[in-house]
Amino acid sequence: MNLFGPALGIVTLLVIGLGFVWVVRVERSLGYLWWPYFLAGGILLLGGSLFIASDWGSALAGLVGASLAWGATELKVQAIRAELGWYPFQGKKRRPPFAERIARWKAPNL
Amino acid sequence: MARNLLHLNPTGLAAGLAAFLGIWFGHVVVRAVERRSASIHLPAAAFLLAGLLLEAGAMLAPQPPLSAALGILGITAGWDALEFFRQQRRVMCGHAPANPSNPRHVRILAEHKAATTLDLLDRQPLGRPVTPEQAQALVSGQSQEAA
Numbered sequence: 001m002n003l004f005g006p007a008l009g010i011v012t013l014l015v016i017g018l019g020f021v022w023v024v025r026v027e028r029s030l031g032y033l034w035w036p037y038f039l040a041g042g043i044l045l046l047g048g049s050l051f052i053a054s055d056w057g058s059a060l061a062g063l064v065g066a067s068l069a070w071g072a073t074e075l076k077v078q079a080i081r082a083e084l085g086w087y088p089f090q091g092k093k094r095r096p097p098f099a100e101r102i103a104r105w106k107a108p109n110l
Numbered sequence: 111m112a113r114n115l116l117h118l119n120p121t122g123l124a125a126g127l128a129a130f131l132g133i134w135f136g137h138v139v140v141r142a143v144e145r146r147s148a149s150i151h152l153p154a155a156a157f158l159l160a161g162l163l164l165e166a167g168a169m170l171a172p173q174p175p176l177s178a179a180l181g182i183l184g185i186t187a188g189w190d191a192l193e194f195f196r197q198q199r200r201v202m203c204g205h206a207p208a209n210p211s212n213p214r215h216v217r218i219l220a221e222h223k224a225a226t227t228l229d230l231l232d233r234q235p236l237g238r239p240v241t242p243e244q245a246q247a248l249v250s251g252q253s254q255e256a257a
Contacts, residue, residue: 005168005181012129012182013189032235049122055174062122063182066129079235086205089239110134 008059019067023074024087031093032075033102042068076107124175125182132186140193144201145209150194161188201225 026034045065052058082089096102136157143153164184171177200206201215204224208215219225230245240248 001169002171002174002177003169004174005171005177005179006165006184007181008125008178009165009168009181009185012125012185015129016133016189046123046126049126050118050120052122053117053119055119055121055178058119058122059125059174059178060122062124062126063129065122066126066133070130070133076235077231080231080233083236083238083240084230084242084245085239091238110137 004055008063011060012063015063015067019071019074023071023078026071027075027078027082028088028090029094031095032079032107033093033099034096035072035075035107036102036105037096038068038075039072039108042066042070042072070110073108073110076109120175121178125178128179128182129186132183136186136190136193140190140197141206144194144197145207145215146212148212148214150198150214154191154194157187157194158191161185161191204230 026038042065045061045068047065049058049061049065052061078087081087140157144150147153161184164180164187168177168180168184171180197206198214198218201208202218202222202225204222204226207229208219208225208227210216210219210227215225219227226246228246228249230249233248236248
């Protein structure tokens with residue numbers, strides 16, 4: 001019997017749970033325009049997981065990469081939730097490099 | 111270089127893709143089914159059963175990448191079973207749009223003052239807080255679509 005997959009499933013719940021937290025905090029302090037950086041970080045981590053020999057290490061890198069990429073797609077909606085008062089709103093954000101250019105792109109929302 | 115490529119470990123890629131696609135699939139399907147289904151208990155039970163079967167498959171899979179993918183998909187399916195109830199709660203609070211063609215949502219609209227047929231999240235961020243009235247006005251053009 002192989003317990004690797006079910007154990008990784010439990011770890012996935014923890015990673016997704018942390019994803020809820022960091023999306024709220026990142027949007028509050030940095031703003032949703034950082035989404036391309038988190039998406040790129042997630043994809044890099046996912047690709048980097050191919051070069052980790054340990055199955056657990058590779059799987060954790062892949063999971064965290066997926067969580068970063070998914071969180072990137074949630075940042076825009078989280079910004080609207082904060083505007084609606086469903087989460088605390090903070091107007092002063094730390095803008096990302098190339099913010100003006102990123103603002104012209106359509107933020108992903110799956 | 112060629113030697114390193116032969117030793118790529120696909121476990122992380124399988125885990126990451128299973129997590130991303132599993133979350134995406136659940137996100138879309140739970141919202142769509144909860145919106146249309148008169149009862150959420152049957153679809154929730156189906157997702158829970160699918161999750162248990164996927165976990166059984168993960169335990170029987172000999173290769174780590176396959177076991178990882180099945181284990182993660184099983185857990186996300188099990189979580190989706192719970193998400194049907196969380197999504198219904200969002201509809202009650204007005205955080206997700208109610209479907210006036212669904213009898214269960216019609217009851218929610220009658221019993222919960224905050225429930226609405228508008229999708230208040232279907233717009234671009236403005237960078238400032240909005241009042242409930244402004245929030246509705248910003249998306250009111252889509253009320254027919256939401257219905």
